Amino acid sequence: MQNGLQEPQTIVLLGGTSEIGRAIVDELISPTTRTIVLACRRPDQAQPERFAAEGRTVDVVHFDAADTASHEALVTDLAARHGDLDVVIVAFGVLGSQSDFDDHPDAAAEAVQINFAGAVSSTLAVAAQMRRQGHGRIAVLSSVAGERARATNFVYGSTKAGLDAFAQGLGDSLAGTGVGVTVIRPGFVHSKMTRGMKSAPLSSTPRQVAQVAVAGMKAGKHTVWAPGTLRYMFIVLRHLPRPIFRRLPI
Ligand SMILES: NC(=O)c1ccc[n+]([C@@H]2O[C@H](COP(=O)([O-])OP(=O)(O)OC[C@H]3O[C@@H](n4cnc5c(N)ncnc54)[C@H](OP(=O)(O)O)[C@@H]3O)[C@@H](O)[C@H]2O)c1
DSSP states (O other), rough: OTTTTTSSSSSEETTTTTTTHHEEEEEEEEOTTTEEEEOOOSSEEEEEEOOOTTTTTTEEEEEETOOOOGGHHHHHHHHHHOOOOHHHHHHOOOOHHHHHHHHHHHHHHHHIIIIIIHHHHEEEEEEEHHHHHHHHEEEEEOGGGGSSSSSSSSHHHHHHHHHHHHHHHHHHTTTTTTEEEEEEEEEOSSSTTTTTTTOTTTOOOOHHHHHHHHHHHHHOOOOEESOOOHHHHHHHHHHSHHHHHHHHHO
């Protein structure tokens, strides 16, 4: 259960090595935190010691987002071993490269399987568990890339558009159940996903994203932009005529 200060006892990170996800865990941790689950496709990379503390369990489990058939059993097992799942962060994803996707459509389908199908399947399993509990918060890492697909990364953008729409609908479907969904829409974040890439305007660090994300989650917000200014920027960008949008250096 979360206490009166919205401090969770049990935090699950799907995508246990995600830099943004781990920064969100850091921001959520309090003396109340008893269990942290790092669900990773490569458990050997989890570095659980980073979150270790007296009286706290850090559990590393194998999780492959693409293996949708395994997700329900994983969530059931976590609840059986750790009790109620107070906060679950859906932080896994692949960016890929548009030119690779153009040349290898099967790689594009794989990214869709991870970013969209995998997120739908795992998040629905989490939502069912939280509905049974009668409480919980799901944080979903969407992206501004899903607000309007760009020619330079439209496969990734389309997976985030699908994920964002799914998470919004899920949040509405859970109204009144005690379970909430916060959709987080970061812009360019300096993490291993973007290493070596040219930074975009209004870029941020995982810690900066985590600070606004956790403030929004604790306030029960359904959507958080990181940084907040992006919300207003995209009100304009979303409505630009396509020939102009196409030429923007973003
Ligand atoms: N960085 C940005 O600019 C940015 C902006 C907006 C939104 N986002 C979104 O924020 C989320 C976190 O990104 P990040 O910046 O923290 O990047 P990151 O550090 O590269 O994290 C991505 C995570 O996804 C995991 N992953 C990839 N494929 C997986 C699979 N098949 N099964 C399970 N896990 C898998 C990775 O595991 P491995 O460590 O094993 O690869 C890693 O834990 C992603 O959904 C991303 O799309 C990122």
